Amino acid sequence: MPTLNDLVEKVKAEIDVSKVGMIVCHNGIVRGTSREGLPAEYLDIDVDTAKWESILREMRTEEGIAAVEAYLFTGRRQVGDDVMFVVVAGDIRENVFPVLEKAVNRLKKEAVLKKEKLA
Incomplete structure (x- = not known):
């Protein structure tokens, strides 16, 4: 795991x-x-890999963006465990911050499948 x-x-x-x-x-x-x-108590996490990759490819084409990488920890994750890393590199903050936010939101909404276990 990275x-x-x-x-x-x-x-x-x-x-x-x-x-x-x-x-x-x-x-x-x-x-x-x-x-x-x-x-x-915990989250059970899975991913739609095709959608995940599609979103990352799209984010990489945004203005001023040099790279976008992400990693999702799947399976059962306990409180405090890492779930998702997203890294965005680019020219200036006005281009980079919005892409980070957009990437996180789209990955979570469209590609991450999670089930939360309430206490």
């Missing part, structure tokens, strides 16, 4: 660093409560 730093190093190795002004990262973890505030 670490967030592994993904950052992978991105750095793939880009022309002279054209990149920033790398931003997302490290999603399992919360101890649901969005409604109810206690949660």
